[in-house]
Amino acid sequence: MSIDLDGNGFLREVGMQEFGVAWGGWQVCAVKSLTAAARALRTHAFPVGVLMSTLDGIEEIDSFLHQHWATQWVGVFPPRVLQTTACRRLVRDHCYDYHTLPVDAVRLQHTLGHAYGYATLRDMAESPLSEMEHADMQLKGHGAAIGRLREQILKVANASAPVLIWGESGSGKELTAQAIHAHSIRAAGPFVPINCGAIPASLAQSELFGHEKGAFTGATRDKQGLIESAAGGTVFLDEIGDLPLSLQTNLLRFLQEKTIYRVGATHSTVVDVRVIAASHVNLLHAVQQGSFREDLYYRLNVLALDVPPLRERKEDLMLLANHFFATYIAERAPRVKGFSSAAAQAIREHAWPGNVRELINRVRRAMVMAEGKLIVPRDLGLTASGKAGQSAALGGSRLRADREAVQASLANAGSNISQAARDLGVSRMTLYRLMKKLDIEG
Ligand SMILES: Nc1ncnc2c1ncn2[C@@H]1O[C@H](COP(=O)(O)OP(=O)(O)OP(=O)(O)O)[C@@H](O)[C@H]1O
Ligand SMILES: [Mg+2]
Known part of the structure; x- marks a missing residue:
């Protein structure tokens, strides 16, 4: 052009x-x-x-x-x-x-x-946009694991039984719940996420089930609970393992009878809501320890989905990294054009304990930190060998991270200086200077 x-x-x-x-x-x-x-x-x-x-x-x-x-x-x-x-x-x-x-x-x-x-x-x-057949699903990925998850989502979407989603922190449990809702006949209804660990125990009953006017001091009018507000749609109970035992009993009754009692109410209300729950802890252990009701566990566990951790979806890493890069490019430094091959290698080697959320955070950080046109491992807070550079700001470890990044780029480029410089997003002169400073032979 x-x-x-x-x-x-x-x-x-x-x-x-x-x-x-x-x-x-x-x-x-x-x-x-x-x-x-x-x-x-x-x-x-x-x-x-x-x-x-x-x-x-x-x-x-x-x-x-x-x-x-x-x-x-x-x-x-x-x-x-x-x-x-x-x-x-x-x-x-x-x-x-x-x-x-x-x-x-x-x-x-x-x-x-x-x-x-x-x-x-x-x-x-990598081509980030090669998954048109699932354009309606926000869950990106082209590997077998995410493919299986998508199939399961489509299968459970149109059942009416509760779904229990298990997965590590940041792995995509909420996105999975949203996808189930979006593919169900309830898609036009509300999707109400509730973080069970974030509601104070004293308020939880009224937050979830609502209350009648005069039920307690301060209850000056009738109030609908979160579950009722999801009528016709789906309620997503995140971190269900944190739900206090007293509420577990009420939730079980709701799952069995499809009715709720507002706090202070003398009559029950029928509510048409599908329940999707998620947990990052093994609920069966919680059952064995007595902190989670066994009957509720079995009631919720009718349809169970596992969201695999990111380290088991290595084939999706660069697709996701490029996807988040493209998502955030509009708000970040326009001169950053993408990932260097050393960065891609570091991304593949990192264990991603914080899963997709960690990947998003590191990509956003890198887009701010990058000094060259391409993101290098250090910008991601990773070293070229993939271990998190915990104190990248400290002189010694920064030098080490630089050295590893330069060495990895040279190795990738078969010692071709021009290519390694392009890869790192610096000029050839800068690369020569860096090699001299870092004591690297070309
Ligand atoms: N496969 C994916 N494709 C695109 N974005 C994803 C994918 N998986 C997760 N995400 C994004 O990663 C972030 C974390 O996902 P989500 O909130 O669903 O995880 P979670 O398992 O509920 O995390 P937490 O345990 O921290 O609550 C979200 O911003 C989500 O949009
Ligand atoms: Mg979540």
Whole structure:
């Protein structure tokens, strides 16, 4: 794609016009405005773009390039424009490379070739959008484990029995519950999540089941409980193991009779709500220890789903990392373009005790911390060998993390300095400097 914003005849100058749309082997889509460019980019993912501009309306250009970060942009500017801070910032944040006018067509061809090669390399890494068949499910992943989970979700969605979801912290229990609700005939009804561990025991009864006016001091009017507020839909009882024993009895009665008693009420109310519960602790142990009612356990455990921990879904790691990267790119530094292969390796090697939530946090942190165009292990708070760099701010461990990241990139690149530098998102000179400082031989 080529954008000539000021109509300065850039195409003619480099000889593109002589070849019509095919220029030096390139299929060129030439446009004269950002609107036209955006329209073209909606239907076709151009790997490489040339932007010729004197940078009038730089904010609009900045936001355009920000949105279309997946294309490798090569800027072409008059020399005086390139002197400006605004232009330099634009180049730093968004451009693969830049040229000044008058353009040397041969050099430009070379740059475009490199940019194209680079775009292809990035595409090879992972394709985050290759799961259209489950576009309606927010649970991302293409591995066998998540595939099984999706199948189970679809199976239990249309049953009416309670569901018990087990999974480690941050593994996606709530998302699984939402997916069950969304695929059930109750989808149009409310989905009400309740964290059983977060409600104070003294208020829990009234929060869950509601109360009548005058039931206790301060109960100045009738109040609907959370379960009633989910009528026609689904209630999600998160951390069900934390539910006080007295409430377990009430919940069991509700599951058996489909009716609830508001606190202070003399009559019961019929409520049509499906219950999905989740726990990160083994409820059977809680039953054995007497902190969880056995009858409630069996009542809830009719349909049980396991959300596998992230370390058992290694094949999904980069897809998820890229997915969160794309999700948060809009609010973060636009110059960060993705993950280096050392970062991808560190992500694969890390054990992810905090599961998907930890991955989200580390990706967001990396997008803020990254100094180069690509995220390196240190930005993620991981070392190149995948162990969490617990005190990355301390000089010694930071040096160690740097050394591991540089060594891993060099090893990945077969000691090719240019490739390793690209991978780390730094210039070759910076990489040489780093190698000298870190005592690494090329
Ligand atoms: N497969 C997935 N695809 C996309 N996002 C996911 C996936 N699994 C989890 N997430 C996201 O990770 C975060 C944690 O997921 P969720 O809240 O469902 O986990 P949880 O098991 O309920 O965690 P906790 O035990 O901390 O309550 C959420 O932001 C969720 O959207
Ligand atoms: Mg949760």
